[in-house]
Amino acid sequence: MDLETGKKPASKMKKILFILLKVLAVIVIAIVLFVATVFVVNKISSKSEEGKIKPYGQSVKVDGKNMNVLIQGQGEETIVLLPGQGTATPALDFKPLIEELSPFYKIVVVEPFGYGLSDRTDKERTTDNIVSEVHEALQSLNIDRFILMGHSITGIYGLDYVNKYPNEVSAFVGIDTSVPAQGGMDKKLPLGAFKLLKQSGFGRLMTSFGEDPFAGMPYDDETKKQMKMLSNKNMFNNTSLNELENLYPNFVAARSLSFPKELPLIFFIQANNTGVKGWIPLHEEQIKDSVHGKVMTFEGGHYLHHTKSKEIAENFRAFMEQVKQDK
Structure with missing residues (x-):
């Protein structure tokens, strides 16, 4: 017994423990309510945004599903634009470039499955499947001769495309495109965590409170709204997660390929890419035999x-003009 209070120490400890348990219970309930709120808000917001997303382009049937394609411009030559990995809204993302090129070329932006307004697919996201699907979309539009231009991962898919269908591609243009030999592509990605972020609604929460990715970009307010809604819709969907799962194998498969010697080839790349060692030399290696x-x-x-x-449009046109003069 405590001589000062006359109470047994055990009773005092029980009271402290009871208070701690109550505090812990309140914290747990608060966390559960917060998680549930984030989940519900995400579901409601996603449903609400479905009716606000404005359609653009046209759908073509590919492998029994709908693939979205945007066509703009009336030029005699055609440029096919392919997006970088994870670009949620390719046709809107490329808008500044389309505006620069469409006065001179027919521009065709293909949104692969899982991107933009295209359907999702359960088919493995191997380079072979992705390239075959893009080819099927272009064939259905009777597009069989074009300049292939693309961003980032198109450096891998485009390399496969020009080797599979050499008679269709008249030139390749890379915008900071991936290179098969670049390092760091064998890192394990937390795909399970990405999926949980999507399903729980915390992915939306993070983007809502993060920096505006389109701040200062040459897009009007309505385009930015559409891009944000489509980003929330397509973020970490099953098709894009499967593409990430196949990322390293796709890079490895591309290492046995090279661009055809006679194919006009131009790369527009970052001057200072600190994330990938030897970024400029890697691209210079790709053109050395061209x-x-x-x-x-x-x-x-x-x-x-x-x-x-x-700058990309102007230098690309000058490059193609020089190619014509050299022939």
Whole structure:
């Protein structure tokens, strides 16, 4: 017994323990309510946004599903634009570049399955399947001769495309495109965590309180709204997660390929990519045997077409004009 209070120590400890348990219970209930609120808000917001997303482009049947394609411009030559991995809204993302190129070319933006307004698919996201699907979409539109232009991962898929269908592609243009030999692609990605972020609604919460990815970008307010809604819709969907799962195998498979010697080839890349060692030399290696090959660097981020569309368009047109003169 405590001589000062006359109470047994055990009773005092029980009271403290009871208070701690109550506090812990309140904390747990608060966390559960917060998680439930985030989940419900995400579900309600997703349902609400479904009716606010404005359609663009046209759908073509590919492997029994709908693939969205945007066509703009009336030029005699056609440019097919392919997005970087994870670009939620390719046709809107490429808008600044489309505006620069469409006065001179017919522009065709293909939104692969899992991107933009295209359906999702359960088919494995191997390079072979992705390239075959893009080819099927273009064939259904009677597009069988074009300049292939793309961002980031198109460096891998495009390399496969020009080797599979050499008679269709008249030139390849890479916008900070991936290179098969670049390092770091064997890292394990937390795909389970990505899926949980999507399903729980915390992915939406994080983007809502994060920095605006389109701040200062050349998009009007309505386009930004559409891009944000489609980003929430397509974020970490099963098709894109499967593409991430196949990322490293796709890079490995591309290592046995090279661009055809006679194919005009130009790369627009970051001048200072600190994330990938030897970024410029890797691209210079890709053009070393090309009859018409060029590497140009720009100050800017990975999405160079957000900030350097005018320069890309002007230098691309000058490059193609020189190719024609040299023939």
